[in-house]
Amino acid sequence: MPELPEVETVRRGLEPVLTGATIVRADIRRPDLRWPFPDGMAKQLEGNRVEQLRRRSKYLLADLSSGESLLVHLGMSGRILIYPGDRDRVAVGKFAHPHPALEKHDHVVLDLETGARIVFNDPRRFGAMDLLQTSAQDSHRLLVQLGPEPLGNDFHSAYLADRFDGKRAPVKAALLDQRNVAGLGNIYVCEALHRSGISPKRQAGHLSQSQIDRLVRDIRDVLDEAIAAGGSSLRDYRQTDGDLGYFQHRFRVYGREGAPCSTPDCQGAIARIVQSGRSSFFCPQCQR
DNA sequence: CTTGGGTCCTGTGCGC
DNA sequence: TGCGCACAGGACCCAA
Numbered sequence: 001m002p003e004l005p006e007v008e009t010v011r012r013g014l015e016p017v018l019t020g021a022t023i024v025r026a027d028i029r030r031p032d033l034r035w036p037f038p039d040g041m042a043k044q045l046e047g048n049r050v051e052q053l054r055r056r057s058k059y060l061l062a063d064l065s066s067g068e069s070l071l072v073h074l075g076m077s078g079r080i081l082i083y084p085g086d087r088d089r090v091a092v093g094k095f096a097h098p099h100p101a102l103e104k105h106d107h108v109v110l111d112l113e114t115g116a117r118i119v120f121n122d123p124r125r126f127g128a129m130d131l132l133q134t135s136a137q138d139s140h141r142l143l144v145q146l147g148p149e150p151l152g153n154d155f156h157s158a159y160l161a162d163r164f165d166g167k168r169a170p171v172k173a174a175l176l177d178q179r180n181v182a183g184l185g186n187i188y189v190c191e192a193l194h195r196s197g198i199s200p201k202r203q204a205g206h207l208s209q210s211q212i213d214r215l216v217r218d219i220r221d222v223l224d225e226a227i228a229a230g231g232s233s234l235r236d237y238r239q240t241d242g243d244l245g246y247f248q249h250r251f252r253v254y255g256r257e258g259a260p261c262s263t264p265d266c267q268g269a270i271a272r273i274v275q276s277g278r279s280s281f282f283c284p285q286c287q288r
Numbered sequence: 289c290t291t292g293g294g295t296c297c298t299g300t301g302c303g304c
Numbered sequence: 305t306g307c308g309c310a311c312a313g314g315a316c317c318c319a320a
Contacts, residue, residue: 003313034296034316058314076313077298105298124297126314142315169291178315185313232313254313276292279311 002074004058004150004183005226009245010080011055017082017116018062022049027109029102033127034075044068044131045110057146057182061137069134071142075126085115146182150219155181157213164204164212171207172200172275175219184219187232187254190281192219194253197263199287200273200280225250253281261286 002010026045028037038044048064055061060072074080083099099117102109108120108129120127132140147163148154163180164171174180175189184192193200195218198211207215226232231245248255252262253270261268261283268285 006313034314073314075297075315122297123299124312126297167290173291176314187313277294278314 002058002078002231003185003188004055005188005223005247006231006245007058007060007074007183008055008227009231010074011053011060014060014080014082014118015053017084017112017114018050018053018118020049020051021116022047022113023110024113025109025111027111029107029109033107033122033125033129034073035128035130037129038131041129041131045070056137056143057149057178058185059143061134063134067134068131069137071128071130071132071140072120073128073142075122075124075128077124078120078122078127081119081121083117083119085112085117145179147178147180148182150181150183151223155216155220157209157216160216161209161212164207167204169204170200170275171198171202171204171215172280174204176278181219183223186278186280187251188219188222188226190254191222191252194263194282194287195222197286197288199284200275200282202288253283256281 023045024047026042028042031037044066045064048066050062051065052063053060054063058073062070062072064070072080085098098115102119103121105123106119106121107125110118112118120129128142130140130142137143148159160181164174167174169177171193172189175184175192176186190200192215196211196215198207198215226247229245229247229250232248232251233245256270257272259270261270263283263286266283266286268283270281271284273280273282
């Protein structure tokens with residue numbers, strides 16, 4: 001999926017289009033993604049204004065005028081595209097539809113009063129949508145266990161040291177565990193560990209305090225840089241306008257098996273190993 | 289409690 | 305050009 005930087009990029013793309021706009025029509029084109037959509041979702045959306053578009057970890061939350069929020073998760077392959085529409089063309093009756101034809105895997109379509117159309121497309125359908133009471137957000141089953149935002153004030157080295165204390169799991173697994181810190185995925189964990197010079201195989205509980213300090217800083221840095229670059233574009237991810245993100249050009253280890261390590265004075269080559277079924281990319285020379 | 293493995297689904301890229 | 309296989313950004317669920 002899109003990890004935190006990609007979801008934040010989507011949020012920033014959607015925000016100006018969605019905030020303050022009223023949903024005039026919701027077209028739910030199949031009964032489910034990863035889970036069934038809530039009963040009557042289309043009706044709960046239609047007629048509502050979107051008050052605010054927020055992000056929590058890798059989830060988007062659109063707060064509605066009804067007091068409910070639409071929760072959206074992009075899974076592995078989910079995309080949201082905006083078609084600005086063209087009211088004038090509709091108004092003069094030249095075109096029955098200002099938007100391009102729907103494509104395969106376009107599962108949810110929201111038409112806004114402004115004429116804009118928001119399309120959720122997800123080939124693998126690991127994504128999710130749900131409705132929740134905005135005031136009870138934190139008790140939602142998908143959000144209740146999430147750890148702190150890595151870019152927020154609650155994520156700091158004392159916190160992480162406490163969470164990692166006594167853990168025998170590899171630090172790679174511990175950082176992917178959303179209960180420890182919420183929003184990292186495979187790419188940015190690999191990248192942060194490389195920047196910190198920490199092997200993904202190291203037991204989380206065996207890191208020194210200075211390594212944890214460094215790791216916290218590097219996690220924040222890599223996420224900030226990725227957001228500034230508009231996220232990373234791999235197979236499926238695009239920004240809301242269909243453009244590519246650019247951060248993938250700055251990967252130091254992810255997807256670079258066999259390439260020379262980019263650390264100054266390091267003669268190592270990037271290796272790939274499998275940890276709990278997922279690829280870890282790292283430099284065995286400078287990550288210890 | 290922690291940890292690791294299997295699983296959902298479709299698409300793509302590679303080797304043959 | 306076609307075919308089969310490995311692999312893909314997530315995270316739930318269950319067994320040990």
